[in-house]
Amino acid sequence: MKLMNCPLNGPRNISEFVYGGEVRPMPNQATCSDKEWADYVFYSDNNIRIVKEWWFHSPSGYWFIAERHTASDEIVKTYDSSELFSERVEFNAPDDQPAPVLQTEGLK
Amino acid sequence: MPFSLLKYGLKNDYPFEQDADLPSPSELKKHYDVVIIGGGGHGVATAYYLAKYHGITNIAILEKGYLGGGNTARNTAVIRSNYLTSEGVKFYKESVDLFQGLSNEFDFNIMYSSRGQLTLAHTDATVRSFRQRTEVNKHFGGRTELIDPQQIKELVPTLNMNPADMPVLAGLWHIDGATARHDAVAWGYAKGATQRGVELHQLTEVVDVIVEKGRATGVKTNRGTVHCDCVIQAVAGHSSLVAAMAGIKMPITTYPLQAMVTQPVKPFLDPLVSSSALHCYVQQTGRGEIVFGGGSDPYPLYNTRSTLDLKESLLAHAVEMFPFMANLKLMRQWAGITDMTSDYSPIMGLSPVENYYLDAGWGTWGFKSTPICGKTMAELVASGGKVPDLIAPFSMDRFDEFRQVNEMGATAASH
Numbered sequence: 001m002k003l004m005n006c007p008l009n010g011p012r013n014i015s016e017f018v019y020g021g022e023v024r025p026m027p028n029q030a031t032c033s034d035k036e037w038a039d040y041v042f043y044s045d046n047n048i049r050i051v052k053e054w055w056f057h058s059p060s061g062y063w064f065i066a067e068r069h070t071a072s073d074e075i076v077k078t079y080d081s082s083e084l085f086s087e088r089v090e091f092n093a094p095d096d097q098p099a100p101v102l103q104t105e106g107l108k
Numbered sequence: 109m110p111f112s113l114l115k116y117g118l119k120n121d122y123p124f125e126q127d128a129d130l131p132s133p134s135e136l137k138k139h140y141d142v143v144i145i146g147g148g149g150h151g152v153a154t155a156y157y158l159a160k161y162h163g164i165t166n167i168a169i170l171e172k173g174y175l176g177g178g179n180t181a182r183n184t185a186v187i188r189s190n191y192l193t194s195e196g197v198k199f200y201k202e203s204v205d206l207f208q209g210l211s212n213e214f215d216f217n218i219m220y221s222s223r224g225q226l227t228l229a230h231t232d233a234t235v236r237s238f239r240q241r242t243e244v245n246k247h248f249g250g251r252t253e254l255i256d257p258q259q260i261k262e263l264v265p266t267l268n269m270n271p272a273d274m275p276v277l278a279g280l281w282h283i284d285g286a287t288a289r290h291d292a293v294a295w296g297y298a299k300g301a302t303q304r305g306v307e308l309h310q311l312t313e314v315v316d317v318i319v320e321k322g323r324a325t326g327v328k329t330n331r332g333t334v335h336c337d338c339v340i341q342a343v344a345g346h347s348s349l350v351a352a353m354a355g356i357k358m359p360i361t362t363y364p365l366q367a368m369v370t371q372p373v374k375p376f377l378d379p380l381v382s383s384s385a386l387h388c389y390v391q392q393t394g395r396g397e398i399v400f401g402g403g404s405d406p407y408p409l410y411n412t413r414s415t416l417d418l419k420e421s422l423l424a425h426a427v428e429m430f431p432f433m434a435n436l437k438l439m440r441q442w443a444g445i446t447d448m449t450s451d452y453s454p455i456m457g458l459s460p461v462e463n464y465y466l467d468a469g470w471g472t473w474g475f476k477s478t479p480i481c482g483k484t485m486a487e488l489v490a491s492g493g494k495v496p497d498l499i500a501p502f503s504m505d506r507f508d509e510f511r512q513v514n515e516m517g518a519t520a521a522s523h
Contacts, residue, residue: 070410
């Protein structure tokens with residue numbers, strides 16, 4: 001059984017967690033081009049290295065960030081998303097208003 | 109014959125002067141017309157058709173391991189064409205047709221075995237989608253029928269008709285469904301290609317792709333640099349990594365796919381059986397072993413390790429379908445690394461780099477397309493980049509234009 005350290009609940013069986021995709025800056029959907037949006041939604045570096053990923057602890061409904069190596073499957077560290085994001089991101093911004101820009105410092 | 113056999117039996121030496129199936133290793137040349145990265149089924153099939161139909165034989169297949177040692181050796185060898193979209197069905201139908209003639213064409217037995225493939229529906233929604241798949245398949249000349257529980261019982265008497273309390277409502281019976289010896293497909297293509305002058309270089313790893321002014325002009329390998337007129341990459345699980353050498357970013361995420369096989373038992377299961385709700389497919393090989401497979405791992409990884417979690421859930425589902433299998437012992441387990449696209453269709457054709465052709469995104473459905481993929485990729489390369497109609501819908505830029513070919517329902521867990 002593989003364990004993951006949930007920042008909220010401590011070590012839990014990996015089967016309690018749901019993978020949520022790589023953490024990366026989202027382009028502004030109100031102003032970006034189709035190509036930029038396609039690049040964000042479909043394309044990926046998909047490399048062998050340590051990546052920052054969104055993970056969800058399903059029983060407690062908690063999203064957090066994990067750093068994991070994509071070949072060894074080693075989970076290097078897990079932490080609350082507040083360490084990367086300083087404010088809430090709204091996804092339903094009206095078209096005539098610029099969408100809030102993600103805090104992307106430290107993201108690569 | 110019996111007397112000659114007896115005579116041979118008493119001889120010390122092997123009586124036949126037999127040519128080796130594959131030529132001995134040779135030095136890399138400085139220049140090739142075509143370099144194919146990846147010596148799996150797809151790579152050698154492309155080389156074979158280039159040599160056979162297009163007269164291009166100055167080809168090097170560069171394989172970092174050994175012939176057919178990657179996903180060609182790891183797939184569960186299902187051949188079928190009962191997909192959902194017209195683009196998909198047309199493509200895979202041609203593949204099934206080619207598979208049927210391969211043993212004769214190679215003069216080499218690929219152990220093609222036409223068993224039929226049965227997919228079980230447990231919900232009304234699935235029955236509706238099966239009806240659509242039946243009609244699309246028939247329209248393009250495939251043999252597919254929707255059958256009822258009584259017919260399913262007759263086809264597979266050992267099947268539990270109420271697995272995991274989800275009654276079997278109907279079945280998608282694909283008469284053309286088949287299986288074959290996956291290794292032999294790669295071997296047959298390699299034999300045919302090398303006989304025509306193609307060079308297969310095993311233990312030759314491509315470490316970089318040389319791109320000059322937006323054109324691919326060669327590759328660097330662990331055995332030196334090779335120049336070429338064009339490059340084809342056919343590297344399955346490592347598609348993103350190899351494409352990155354040419355500066356190409358791909359719409360691919362890499363997941364492991366696990367499978368396993370039991371000890372051999374008496375023949376009891378003719379068709380390949382899969383359940384749409386249990387995410388499990390089961391088939392009995394010609395040797396009597398039972399092969400299981402299921403869905404991919406739940407998160408991306410470049411690793412062929414096995415996990416207990418997935419094995420447990422897969423076995424639980426398999427035993428629900430065939431309860432008596434609870435008494436069998438597992439013989440082997442393994443995993444392959446699959447390059448998944450978000451629409452479960454492949455990526456074939458041109459790339460942003462000139463003369464660099466992509467054969468990727470084959471996820472969990474690569475083996476069944478080996479012949480037609482090789483044939484159409486050969487056409488593409490021989491024509492200098494004119495994309496054949498059959499594979500035009502599978503170009504990589506479909507993701508930029510939001511016109512995906514959605515085969516998720518027809519692919520996931522039915523292989």
